[in-house]
Amino acid sequence: MLATSFDLLLLDIGLSGESGLDVARRVRAAYAVGIVMLTGRGSRHEQITGLRESADAWLVKPTEIEVVAATLSSVAWRLRRHGMAARKPARERQWVLDAEGWQLFAPDERCVALNLPERLVLARLFATPGEAVQRQELIACVTSTLEDFDSRRLEMLIHRLRRRVLDQIGASLPVRAVRGRGYVALVSEGQRASD
Structure with a gap:
């Protein structure tokens, strides 16, 4: 368990x-x-x-393998639905953009709720981690009329989000400006949006 990450644990009391x-x-x-x-x-x-303190489900032996498989599948589905799947030990945790819950999870698992423009911009940045995304492309995520959109609104959106992330969870938003280009998500491969 210390050498690898895992999503589910099937455990006996004895x-x-x-x-x-x-x-x-x-x-x-x-x-x-x-x-x-x-x-x-x-x-x-x-x-x-056990159910109150740590277990997500409790099965009593003897149990048919199909019931065990269905229970594991159900627990995994609930974890994915709530943006908690595939979260790793503290040393390996990462930023996760929850596709359904409109939340950004920090590596310590605290989260910040996102509005629609923030969600759209972060989804685009997280889609290509480590690569600069042009400002015009990010603006196109939040409006269909590029010519009427004041580009300073993009800077303000990211500035406010950075500030809120810092105020609410004490972490720095993993997004940086790239001079003359746009913005980049400073996250590793696999830190994109959750399923």
Whole structure:
């Protein structure tokens, strides 16, 4: 688990040397992943505690493999829907633009809500991370009448978004101006919009 990232964890309570519930609590504190408990033992109290504190779903053995697969699929779908899929350990986390929730998630998982123009501009920048995008192309994302659009509105949009990100979550927006060109998203490959 320390050597690679993962999205889902299927976990038993009865582990050698440690309770699966303790493992689930530690994993939940360090990772944003889906946790499904699959166990043949465990009291009703443990089940309630597990679901409240760390588990996304709880299955009791014996369970058919189709039910396990459907549960994992359901948890993964819910995580994707809420923009929480594929988030990695702190050392590997990245900026994520949530396609459905209109939110920008920082590497520490705090988020900022976006309005329509901000969402459209960031979506275009995140589509080609590390590459400068021309100002005219970004302006075209928010208006169909380029000649009537004051280009200073683009600067103001990005300035206000930078300020809001800094004020709300204490982080610097990963967007920089490229003199004479436009703007660039300073994110790595794979830090685009979530599915």
